[in-house]
Amino acid sequence: MPWVDLVTLLAVFQFLAMVWLVGRARARYKVRAPATTGDEGFERWFRVQQNTLETLIMFLPSLWIAAHYWSATWMALIGCVYLIGRVLYLVSYVRDPRTRTLGYVLSIAPVGVLAALGIIGAIRSLL
Numbered sequence: 001m002p003w004v005d006l007v008t009l010l011a012v013f014q015f016l017a018m019v020w021l022v023g024r025a026r027a028r029y030k031v032r033a034p035a036t037t038g039d040e041g042f043e044r045w046f047r048v049q050q051n052t053l054e055t056l057i058m059f060l061p062s063l064w065i066a067a068h069y070w071s072a073t074w075m076a077l078i079g080c081v082y083l084i085g086r087v088l089y090l091v092s093y094v095r096d097p098r099t100r101t102l103g104y105v106l107s108i109a110p111v112g113v114l115a116a117l118g119i120i121g122a123i124r125s126l127l
Contacts, residue, residue, distance in 0.1 A: 003076035004067040008060060010083055015056055018049045024091065040110065048090045055086075055107050062114035069121020075114065082110040 022045050026032070029039035059082055061068055067075040085106025092099040 001067055001072040004063060004072045004079070007017045007063065007079035007083065011056060011059065011079070011086075014083060015049075015052055018052055021090075022046055022049045026075070027122055036058075041094075041106075044094045047092050049095075051089070051093075052086055055082075055111060058111045058115070062111055062118055064119065065118035066114040068118075070117055070127065075117070076115055078110045082107055 005087045017078050022042075025045035029042035031038040031042045037043060059079070063075060063079050066078075085103050085108075087103070089100055089103030089107055
């Protein structure tokens with residue numbers, strides 16, 4: 001399962017990069033911690049980070065469980081779609097939140113597919 005491990009770590013590093021970008025946005029837009037509102041530019045960066053955290057908590061266990069029952073290579077490829085979706089989401093949301101749909105779909109659809117495959121695999125192993 002090294003491909004799944006790699007996708008997992010890429011997701012972690014991707015999130016770390018977003019944390020860093022939000023810290024940079026705090027300084028740029030002069031939004032002092034613990035505030036999470038203020039300048040709209042900062043709020044966009046912060047919202048991308050928070051939305052990524054919200055999806056990451058669903059993505060990681062779904063990836064691991066699906067890879068337990070199905071081809072780890074294929075599950076890792078589905079995970080790569082998630083990673084690409086997160087980048088598209090970030091770029092589009094920061095530019096104009098109304099354009100975030102493609103990035104969001106490419107992020108949440110893999111989570112749904114992996115979760116469904118995980119449930120199917122678990123049920124099949126019980127039968």
